[in-house]
Amino acid sequence: MKKDKHAKKEILLDKLQERKAEAKVIRKIVGYVILALLIIVIGTGVGGYLYVNSALKPMDPDDDKPVKVEIPIGSGVTTIGEELENSGIVKNATVFKYYVKFNNESGFQAGSYDLTPSMTLNEIVNSLKNGKVMKDAEFKITIPEGLQLEQIAEIIAKESPYKLDEIKSKLNDKKWLEQLKGKYPKLLTDEILKKDVKYSLEGYLYPATYSYFEKKPSLEGILEKMIAQTEEVLAQFEISRIESDLTVHELLTLASLIEEEATKKADRGKISSVFYNRIKEEMPLQTDPTVLYALGEHKSRTVYKDLEVDSPYNTYKVKGLPPGPIANAGVSSIKAALNPKDTEYLYFLASKEGKVYYSETLEKHNEYKEKYITNAKE
Template identity: 75%
Template sequence: MEDKNNIKETLMKKLLERQEEAKVIRKIVGLIILSLIIVIGGTAVGGYLYVKSALKPVDPENTKPVKVEIPIGSGVTSIGNILEENGIVKNATIFKYYVKFNNESGFQAGSYDLTPSMTLSEIVNSLKTGKVMRKAEFKITIPEGLQLDKIAEIIADKSPYKKDEIEKKLNDKKWLGQLKKEYPNLITDEILNEDIKKPLEGYLYPVTYSFYEKKPSLEEILTKMIGQTDEVLAQYKSTMADKEFTAHKLLTMASLIEEEATEKADRGKISSVFYNRIEEGMPLQTDPTVLYALGEHKSRTVYKDLEVDSPYNTYKVAGLPPGPIANAGLSSIEAALQPEDTNYYYFLASSNGSVYYSETLEEHNEKKAKYITNKSE
């Protein structure tokens, strides 16, 4: 009987010890949870206060103008960094999310007169309306799908330089060597291939350029256009690496898409046709490369043209031509990187700009007979 009592007392003692231990554990867990709540709450409050502060002017009392240069092609991230570096916004990341949250766009390049007292709304409106600090002496607009000879004419018409001066500079080997050093990811030995007709064909990006000096150097004018191409392609660096695309190959493919596209054409589908044909070992057979080989600007090609002996003639030579045949806009560059997934191997454009795609030669010829006048001698 005494043993049973001892056992009972021992069990009760252990039970009480476990209850005390459980109380201690619950207290510790409670303290940990409370601490986490305080930390999370404090972080949330701190984050809220930080964001709220970052949305306010850097210094409401400081109305002294700061000259801020927004380069052509700058994205929201780079604009935010420029504004933060110049003390116009408190935080570049907060500026970026403010812009995205409010669905703002249409920022313009230029030299701006901004102050630390401006609100984010005022800053955004200034960048959208393009209130620049000074008026450009002249502007040069380079359209998409142009070849260097036409671009040289435009530059000559708008700048103090003659066409022959511009063309000479575009072929200056010493200057090309300098460009290789300045833009190593863009300008490579590929442009010096002996089959290349014009080293910088396709490298002058199509956009409007503003110049604030009456006579900037010719190198400055051309470098600005080449630098813009470098900036644009830099956005697709990882995609280019995944696809093992050099800048030269990308610009070459994009130029073919640009030259074949019409206003109604889907560049993604045209791109898919080119890739499908390359994969099957079929020649691209794109007329703009023939015209480029001929060095002529014609509305259409005839059968005789297709016989031209040139590495640019994609009726005779498989794969891509040695280099770009014109400059390409952003939509063609993106189509070259991201073609649609189709089974098309043929396409043709009618006189009204509509584009028709086919999977077989028979289907293509039927559409050709229906929509296109046959080539003649």
């Protein structure tokens, strides 16, 4: 009996030793696998870093030979990056694209450029923004911030080969607008064609200087360049726009109100907060520029009679945002529309000198009005 028990004990000890040995082997195998995976991950990360770091450097620091690069009208940053890579000016189009987006660069101009492989990405970007091209533009069109579509049409007519009636006709061409929706589906939605919208492309022609290198480019090409620029600028704020729960149309509408209300001394973020606070309180926005837009007039001040105009754009009568933008907005107003300051303000007014006074109550607002508007006239 004692021998049997001893034998069984020996067998159990042997099996235990075998299991320990197996476990040791398994641990080694698992360790090697984990080590291999870590090496792969670290190697991939280091390799990726080195690749991106290399792509951020000049294509060839010693090559100053000019290369002619054509940037077509309406080109976005993706198209530009591909053209630069194909021309041997940058190492990687995707890295160029994300470099531009990370640095919030925009305003690239079409044309025939004289670039070299020795240029840094910053130098390339500045050249494309400043329009340093091989030949002079046939004509340029400068669209300031805060202009309405009719004013923009007049500028285009003055600077381009096209007459005002041709431009207005094209801007109201339903067939062309439908084509544009297909070409720019993220930017131009069904909202631009709603019945209460005065002009479908109001607010969609981005304020900037545009260079044209043909004596008579197509009218569609002239206008599309401005639309494409709006799309490119808004692409920088896509995540913020979605987080703010605003459609593109609503964002441009709100930004246009801020643009029209802001003076040089105004804090656009505070103006934006007033609009957000009034919407939250279900108060009408009561912003005078919408009344003037409804009237189709440009005046320094509105009078009580103006506030009675029957229009979906009259924010004294209709709550919430108007049907669409009332002007084109610059990037500062777009940023303010997405990033309102944290305030409790419900009112604001601008003095004759352009200083803006904010208040949380109607009583305080009326005090400011009496002091800086009514008495200032006397």
